Amino acid sequence: MRSAIVAMIVVMTAAACAPAPETIGPAYVSDLPFRTYSCEQLGEEQARLSQALATASTQQSKARANDVMGVIILKLPIGSLSGQAVTPLISLYKGQIEAVHRASMNNGCPEAARVQPAPPVVSPAVQQPAIQQPAIQQPAVQQPATQQPAWLPTRGE
Numbered sequence: 443m444r445s446a447i448v449a450m451i452v453v454m455t456a457a458a459c460a461p462a463p464e465t466i467g468p469a470y471v472s473d474l475p476f477r478t479y480s481c482e483q484l485g486e487e488q489a490r491l492s493q494a495l496a497t498a499s500t501q502q503s504k505a506r507a508n509d510v511m512g513v514i515i516l517k518l519p520i521g522s523l524s525g526q527a528v529t530p531l532i533s534l535y536k537g538q539i540e541a542v543h544r545a546s547m548n549n550g551c552p553e554a555a556r557v558q559p560a561p562p563v564v565s566p567a568v569q570q571p572a573i574q575q576p577a578i579q580q581p582a583v584q585q586p587a588t589q590q591p592a593w594l595p596t597r598g599e
Contacts, residue, residue, distance in 0.1 A: 459509040459519050460527035463499035468536035476545035484546045491542065495535040498528050 476484060505526035509519035 459513065460502060460506040461529060462506060463502045463532055466502075466529055466532045466536065468540050469530075469533040471534070471537035471541040473541040473544040473548065476542050477548060479545065479549075481546065481549060481551035484542055484549065484551060488539065488542050488546075491535055491539045495532065495539065498532050498535060501526065501528050502532055 476487065479487065505528070508526060512518050
């Protein structure tokens with residue numbers, strides 16, 4: 443009986459802890475606003491969102507660690523109760539990253555542009571020469587001739 447009570451207390455306190463960033467699912471975000479972006483803009487947005495997600499994930503991990511310590515010491519999830527957990531923000535960032543990815547696929551962006559992070563900001567004293575990347579040309583799509591199929595009768599027949 444006593445072990446069942448202890449097990450129930452452990453499960454209840456673990457449920458009150460902030461979830462790990464890896465376990466948080468993405469929120470749905472429409473890709474319509476991103477469809478007007480160029481491939482370069484989509485790559486920059488992807489890099490910005492990835493950086494924001496990394497920052498939020500670090501904060502969520504700290505909140506989770508504070509929850510664990512709080513539960514062990516005070517039997518309270520201190521990180522979650524103090525507002526350190528950013529679960530909705532992580533879910534939003536993950537959803538936005540998926541929306542940018544869908545928009546880049548719809549826009550026909552090459553894979554390299556979809557996952558390429560923005561170049562790092564370098565101080566003017568350590569400026570490096572810019573590297574020109576060759577432009578990727580899309581093959582021209584020929585429209586099929588609008589000719590009537592041979593098996594259909596013509597109007598004069």
